[in-house]
Amino acid sequence: xxxxxxxxxxxxxxxxxxxxxxxxxxxxxxxxxxxxxxxxxxxxxxxxxxxxxxxxxxxxxxxxxxxxxxxxxxxxxxxxxxxxxxxxxxxxxxxxxxxxxxxxxxxxxxxxxxxxxxxxxxxxxxxxxxxxxxxxxxxxxxxxxxxxxxxxxxxxxxxxxxxxxxxxxxxxxxxxxxxxxxxxxxxxxxxxxxxxxxxxxxxxxxxxxxxxxxxxxxxxxxx
Ligand code: SF4
Numbered sequence: 261x262x263x264x265x266x267x268x269x270x271x272x273x274x275x276x277x278x279x280x281x282x283x284x285x286x287x288x289x290x291x292x293x294x295x296x297x298x299x300x301x302x303x304x305x306x307x308x309x310x311x312x313x314x315x316x317x318x319x320x321x322x323x324x325x326x327x328x329x330x331x332x333x334x335x336x337x338x339x340x341x342x343x344x345x346x347x348x349x350x351x352x353x354x355x356x357x358x359x360x361x362x363x364x365x366x367x368x369x370x371x372x373x374x375x376x377x378x379x380x381x382x383x384x385x386x387x388x389x390x391x392x393x394x395x396x397x398x399x400x401x402x403x404x405x406x407x408x409x410x411x412x413x414x415x416x417x418x419x420x421x422x423x424x425x426x427x428x429x430x431x432x433x434x435x436x437x438x439x440x441x442x443x444x445x446x447x448x449x450x451x452x453x454x455x456x457x458x459x460x461x462x463x464x465x466x467x468x469x470x471x472x473x474x475x476x477x478x479x480x481x482x483x
Contacts, residue, residue, distance in 0.1 A: 264439075267422060267439055268439060270420070270421075270422075270475050271422065271439055271440055271441075271448075272441075273475055274420065274448075274472055274475055275440075275444050275447070275448050275451075277471050277472060277475075278447075278448070278451035278452070278454075278455065278471075278472075279447065279451070280471075281471050282450075282451045282454050282455070283451075284447050285446065285447050285450040285451065286446075286447075287399070287400070287403055287446040289400075289401060289402070289403050290400065290401045291368075291401060292368035292369070292371060292397050292398075292401040292402060293324060293356075293359070293366060293367065293368050294401070295396060295397045295400045295401035296355060296368070296383070296389070296393065296397050297314065297317070297327075297352055297355070298310065298314050299392075299393045299396045299397065299400075300348050300351050300352055300355070300388055300389075300393065301313045301314050301317070301339060301342050301348055301352075302342075303344060303348065304343055304344055305342045305343045305344075309341055309342045309343070310342050312341060312342070313338070313339040313341060313342035316338050316339065316341075317335070317338055317339055317352075320338050321335075321338075324356055324366040325366065327352065327353070327356060328353060328356035328357055328360065328366065330353070332346070332349045332350050332353055333346075333349070335349035335352060335353060336348070336349035347388065348388075350387070350388075351386070351387055351388030351389070354386060354387045354388070355386045355387075355388070355389065358385070358386050359386075368397070368401075371383075371398075371402065372402065376398060376404050376405065376406060379394075379398055379402075379404070380394045380395065380398060380406065383397055383398075390430065391408075391409070391429075391430050391433045392408050392409055392410050392429065392433075395407065395408035395409070395433060396408045399445060399446060399449070400446075405437075405442035405445060406433075406437065406445065407433060407436050407437045407440055407445045407448075407449060408433070408449055409429050409432045409433050409436060410429075410453065411429070411456075411462075412452065412453045412455075412456025412457060412460075413432075413436075413449060413452045413453060413456065414429040414432055415456055415460065415462060416452050416455055416456045416460045417432065417436060417452065418478075419460060419465070419476060419477065419478035419479075420472065420475065420476050420477060420478070421476070421477025421478070422435075422436065422439060423435050423436065455470075455472070460472075465478070467479050467482075467483070
């Protein structure tokens with residue numbers, strides 16, 4: 261593992277290169293319940309499939325109340341194309357029921373009044389909501405300074421040498437948050453995912469065309 265200052269320089273250099281290659285994504289913010297449902301749907305599938313599943317869900321159940329009252333099997337049928345439909349349907353229904361039971365309505369705006377660590381802990385009480393999903397809700401909807409680590413970010417940051425091979429995705433959240441400037445969490449998260457999908461793939465990473473090879477521990481070790 262590189263020393264802290266060297267690592268921080270490499271993080272900044274990586275960010276600059278990814279902005280040059282992929283652009284500088286801007287955070288929009290949004291409704292946290294939408295972000296939560298969208299994130300549950302996005303697990304282990306493509307953006308196109310999870311977006312299609314979200315649209316189908318909202319067309320069939322135009323209010324959160326209608327979705328909460330639907331049967332798990334019916335929800336699963338609507339989102340079938342996104343994969344893991346039974347689990348996702350169960351998690352979505354449970355999440356909506358949980359929020360209403362705890363707060364009296366299906367709305368997560370009360371999180372605004374909580375500190376980030378408490379808000380993350382609150383969200384993680386729900387089935388199917390781990391550190392990644394909670395972080396996505398807090399970053400994408402509430403623009404909080406948190407860095408979500410999905411499977412692509414986890415793989416790419418291990419290969420780059422920002423975290424050790426043995427670091428789990430759960431542990432990586434805190435470690436990466438300490439290494440990345442908070443203002444860059446969103447853009448770097450989005451760009452690392454894009455790199456992971458298009459170039460630093462799980463099988464056969466395309467190192468020959470990767471813009472990060474000079475900064476990559478895996479590349480230096482294997483070439
Ligand atoms: S050089 Fe290879 S291993 Fe390193 S980030 Fe690029 S594609 Fe991934």
